[in-house]
Amino acid sequence: MVDDDPMIRRLACRILRGRFEIHLASDGPSALALAERVPFHVAVLDVHMPGCSGVEVARRLLRLPRRPAVLLVSSIFSGACDMAELDIPEGVFACLGKPYDPRSLRDLVSRALAHANPLSAPKRQRLPHPQGDGHEDEHEDNYYQ
Numbered sequence: 001m002v003d004d005d006p007m008i009r010r011l012a013c014r015i016l017r018g019r020f021e022i023h024l025a026s027d028g029p030s031a032l033a034l035a036e037r038v039p040f041h042v043a044v045l046d047v048h049m050p051g052c053s054g055v056e057v058a059r060r061l062l063r064l065p066r067r068p069a070v071l072l073v074s075s076i077f078s079g080a081c082d083m084a085e086l087d088i089p090e091g092v093f094a095c096l097g098k099p100y101d102p103r104s105l106r107d108l109v110s111r112a113l114a115h116a117n118p119l120s121a122p123k124r125q126r127l128p129h130p131q132g133d134g135h136e137d138e139h140e141d142n143y144y145q
Helices: 007-018 028-037 054-063 102-116
Strands: 042-046 069-074 092-097
Touching: 007 102, 028 042, 028 054, 042 054, 042 092, 042 102, 069 102, 092 102
Parallel strands: 042 069, 069 092
Antiparallel strands: none
16 A cells, blocks of 8 residues: 555555555655565555656556556546546556545455455454554554455
8 A cells, every 4th residue: 555645544554454464655666665575466556646656656566577456546536537648557457536435445455456366365364563553654664464
């Protein structure tokens, strides 16, 4: 999950934890560095981030040998928008509008995971946060399972 807004990262973490393994990043460069260290099946990317947009991060992730299913998230998807004008790269699994319904995010991530990994692993259990300090949104590469 990549979003420059700490509240959105925190919210997404609450929505998805317990069902999925989650790594958080606050910007595009951090997300790309994380992708080099940790293989993952689904990337949820905010479109509008400073420095490196979610669209650019998607392009780079989709060039990886083991490319994840990419979900782009933005308020521009809530209304009419010209996908060609945004230059959404081929291979993006789906786009989700903000604000999103928690069930919509969970369902879309589940479908993306099934698409990226048809033989998905058995249901995982939630592990405690490795830092254990209760400030999950402040750590660059937070981890939940």
